[in-house]
Amino acid sequence: TTESFATYGIVDGDQPAFEQLAVPGNLIPDVGGIETDLFASQVSSLLDAFYYLQEYPFECAEQRSSCVLANAALVDVLDGFAAPGRPSRVEIDAQRARDLRELERDHQVGGWGYFWRTSVDPFVTQQVVAALLAAGAKGKWVDSAIADLAKSNLERIAQLERAAATSKLAGAPASTISLAAAELATLGMVKPRTSLALRLHAVAGKLGTYPVDAKARVLALLAKQPAAATVRKQLLAELLSAAREDASSATITTSYLPDERLLLVSAAKTTALVLD
Numbered sequence: 325t326t327e328s329f330a331t332y333g334i335v336d337g338d339q340p341a342f343e344q345l346a347v348p349g350n351l352i353p354d355v356g357g358i359e360t361d362l363f364a365s366q367v368s369s370l371l372d373a374f375y376y377l378q379e380y381p382f383e384c385a386e387q388r389s390s391c392v393l394a395n396a397a398l399v400d401v402l403d404g405f406a407a408p409g410r411p412s413r414v415e416i417d418a419q420r421a422r423d424l425r426e427l428e429r430d431h432q433v434g435g436w437g438y439f440w441r442t443s444v445d446p447f448v449t450q451q452v453v454a455a456l457l458a459a460g461a462k463g464k465w466v467d468s469a470i471a472d473l474a475k476s477n478l479e480r481i482a483q484l485e486r487a488a489a490t491s492k493l494a495g496a497p498a499s500t501i502s503l504a505a506a507e508l509a510t511l512g513m514v515k516p517r518t519s520l521a522l523r524l525h526a527v528a529g530k531l532g533t534y535p536v537d538a539k540a541r542v543l544a545l546l547a548k549q550p551a552a553a554t555v556r557k558q559l560l561a562e563l564l565s566a567a568r569e570d571a572s573s574a575t576i577t578t579s580y581l582p583d584e585r586l587l588l589v590s591a592a593k594t595t596a597l598v599l600d
Contacts, residue, residue, distance in 0.1 A: 383426070385448050388452075435449030470514060484504065485523070496581065522552060544600060567598070
């Protein structure tokens with residue numbers, strides 16, 4: 325299994341800078357190996373994950389949309405830093421076209437399931453729509469998917485509000501709140517969703533269940549919104565209190581309820597959402 329490790333520093337002035345790599349003497353010489361690269365950015369730590377997505381052979385809708393999102397986010401960065409072994413623009417464009425064709429084929433009433441003709445999954449649906457928007461996909465089927473997602477999200481938030489009013493919530497509130505926040509983040513790529521984000525924030529407080537992932541997404545939706553200054557201050561303080569910093573990174577510490585696993589949560593994902 326390949327693992328990536330990065331060290332960093334600042335090269336300043338006319339003096340040369342040296343970085344020493346000390347290889348242990350008790351290694352088995354004919355097993356494994358090591359490769360070193362020098363970059364002007366810590367973007368190098370993302371390369372293994374990026375290439376893994378490009379080459380992953382089992383392509384369900386969640387995996388295809390992940391690949392589309394990674395291409396949209398990183399292709400210019402990889403070119404800018406001349407990352408070695410990166411796919412060409414022609415290869416990336418061809419991959420994106422294939423992925424979008426397959427996602428269009430897999431679209432059904434209500435959204436997407438993990439695989440063709442499997443049950444619609446709301447988490448997969450919001451991620452696919454995010455990928456379509458990031459890739460600039462067009463067409464009636466894209467417009468229909470966005471409209472369906474907006475309708476589903478509005479119903480989900482209304483369900484949470486009814487539950488808060490009656491103190492009765494069927495199902496799992498943590499995953500429902502996180503899913504609603506993820507849907508809002510995707511819909512926010514089309515137009516601001518400030519009022520709905522404030523409604524979700526309020527109902528999460530009433531229910532006493534507010535996952536860190538949802539807080540991060542709501543904070544991003546409320547950025548630079550004057551009417552949400554108080555809410556932003558609260559969320560920022562809560563997210564900073566969950567942050568742990570060392571010399572090279574910041575990570576977010578949290579725990580997950582079992583139902584949140586359906587949203588493919590992870591520490592790396594939570595940290596990325598909060599830093600964003």
